[in-house]
Amino acid sequence: MIHNNADSSAARQVCFVTLGCKVNLYESDLMAAQFAKVGYTCVDREDKPEKPSDVYIINSCTVTSTGDKKTRQILHRCRRENPNAVIALTGCFVQAFPDKAKELDGWDILCGNTQRKIMLPLVEQVLTAGGKIVQIDEHTNDEKFESLQIPFFAHKTRAFVKIEDGCNRFCSYCIIPYARGRVRSKPITELKTEVAQLAASGYQEIVLVGINLSSYGQDLGLRLIDAVEACCSLPGVKRVRLGSLEPELLTHQDLERMAALPQFCPQFHLSLQSGSDGVLKRMNRHYDKAEYARIVNDIRDCFENASITTDIMTGFPGETDEEHIESMQFAKDIKLSQMHVFEYSPREGTAAAKLPQLSPQIKAKRTDEMLTVKHENEQAFLETQVGTVGQVLLESHFIETPVSLRAEGYTCNYTPVYIDFSPDTDKDTLKGRILTCKLTGIANGHAIGVPVNE
Numbered sequence: 461m462i463h464n465n466a467d468s469s470a471a472r473q474v475c476f477v478t479l480g481c482k483v484n485l486y487e488s489d490l491m492a493a494q495f496a497k498v499g500y501t502c503v504d505r506e507d508k509p510e511k512p513s514d515v516y517i518i519n520s521c522t523v524t525s526t527g528d529k530k531t532r533q534i535l536h537r538c539r540r541e542n543p544n545a546v547i548a549l550t551g552c553f554v555q556a557f558p559d560k561a562k563e564l565d566g567w568d569i570l571c572g573n574t575q576r577k578i579m580l581p582l583v584e585q586v587l588t589a590g591g592k593i594v595q596i597d598e599h600t601n602d603e604k605f606e607s608l609q610i611p612f613f614a615h616k617t618r619a620f621v622k623i624e625d626g627c628n629r630f631c632s633y634c635i636i637p638y639a640r641g642r643v644r645s646k647p648i649t650e651l652k653t654e655v656a657q658l659a660a661s662g663y664q665e666i667v668l669v670g671i672n673l674s675s676y677g678q679d680l681g682l683r684l685i686d687a688v689e690a691c692c693s694l695p696g697v698k699r700v701r702l703g704s705l706e707p708e709l710l711t712h713q714d715l716e717r718m719a720a721l722p723q724f725c726p727q728f729h730l731s732l733q734s735g736s737d738g739v740l741k742r743m744n745r746h747y748d749k750a751e752y753a754r755i756v757n758d759i760r761d762c763f764e765n766a767s768i769t770t771d772i773m774t775g776f777p778g779e780t781d782e783e784h785i786e787s788m789q790f791a792k793d794i795k796l797s798q799m800h801v802f803e804y805s806p807r808e809g810t811a812a813a814k815l816p817q818l819s820p821q822i823k824a825k826r827t828d829e830m831l832t833v834k835h836e837n838e839q840a841f842l843e844t845q846v847g848t849v850g851q852v853l854l855e856s857h858f859i860e861t862p863v864s865l866r867a868e869g870y871t872c873n874y875t876p877v878y879i880d881f882s883p884d885t886d887k888d889t890l891k892g893r894i895l896t897c898k899l900t901g902i903a904n905g906h907a908i909g910v911p912v913n914e
């Protein structure tokens with residue numbers, strides 16, 4: 461196909477469509493920075509760009525089958541939007557299921573996720589010479605972390621910094637180790653350079669993310685806490701938060717070192733997946749309920765007002781009624797602060813997909829029941845926060861009413877907070893600011909914050 465698009469990169473618009481996790485978001489922003497550097501106008505599909513783009517980069521996710529379906533739909537939508545555009549499909553769906561990806565219509569470039577820095581030259585090659593390119597390299601065991609640093613994040617309050625890639629765990633339901641390869645970590649020197657630059661450009665909160673973040677440093681003789689301390693040692697870094705964690709890789713020493721860091725945000729997203737020992741075993745998770753509870757209690761001993769947030773799955777193959785009830789009871793007993801509830805979705809190529817599956821009706825019923833536990837836990841957590849004073853980092857979106865300008869933000873332990881200002885307040889003076897607030901009440905799943913000392 462001849463792509464009679466704008467004839468210079470300066471006039472070209474590239475649109476990024478990112479599905480999935482914070483690591484994918486980071487990598488899309490990384491690719492955007494490379495295109496921007498050579499003059500492209502970078503837009504995000506979320507922002508509903510006014511005009512069709514010359515290039516589309518679809519960064520896919522394959523954690524659930526819904527991700528695959530969404531990828532197909534977006535591919536067709538972009539092709540309809542500009543029949544002459546260069547469309548590149550990349551990400552975990554392409555890496556994990558290359559043959560399925562090749563069967564799809566509408567792409568010009570199929571690129572795996574082993575290297576993000578090759579996307580720009582591949583696009584420029586197709587823009588000039590036409591044709592189709594398939595570049596999907598296998599992950600190897602001696603693969604190194606792809607050293608690329610991000611200079612900025614498009615319209616984001618906090619900076620997500622990818623420090624780890626890959627996973628060696630092979631939980632029985634998970635396709636990620638096949639899509640992302642083995643654990644590899646960003647060297648500390650590169651991390652410090654990147655975070656120092658982000659802090660210098662005004663980001664007050666750094667969120668360290670990875671595919672299996674808790675495994676950070678296993679290939680470098682380091683631990684996650686070393687990366688956290690390195691970030692907290694840099695000037696201008698006000699807050700350091702962690703992405704999703706595998707619980708059993710956190711030691712008491714790690715927690716004590718984290719508790720000694722004033723910038724450390726005491727929110728622990730400890731991925732639980734199930735509150736039933738039988739199900740955890742069949743998931744090939746590396747802890748049981750007792751171990752999870754011990755780690756949670758250790759965190760609560762080390763931090764005054766930490767939050768424990770989590771992911772929990774319902775409807776895992778073979779899950780009995782008793783195991784489901786056990787899982788709900790454990791989630792209640794642990795008093796989780798926030799819960800992301802997922803319905804099990806079979807992933808071709810995983811061990812669990814070969815097991816007898818539960819009916820969609822049973823899965824839906826159990827998801828509803830677990831969502832009730834979620835709402836009760838989250839309400840109970842908010843009630844524990846009323847009366848406390850917290851540092852609230854304000855987001856960039858607001859709710860405007862004739863009587864108030866309502867800002868949304870998050871405390872260090874990730875309590876969602878609403879703060880009301882007079883309707884004529886200038887939003888730009890609020891975005892990204894950290895305000896000391898007393899939490900005085902609850903509304904719509906948020907605490908109500910009143911600024912103190914302002």
Ligand code: SF4
Nearest residue numbers: 627629630631634636
């Ligand atoms: S730890 Fe388990 S769930 Fe998480 S990415 Fe690795 S295999 Fe998947």
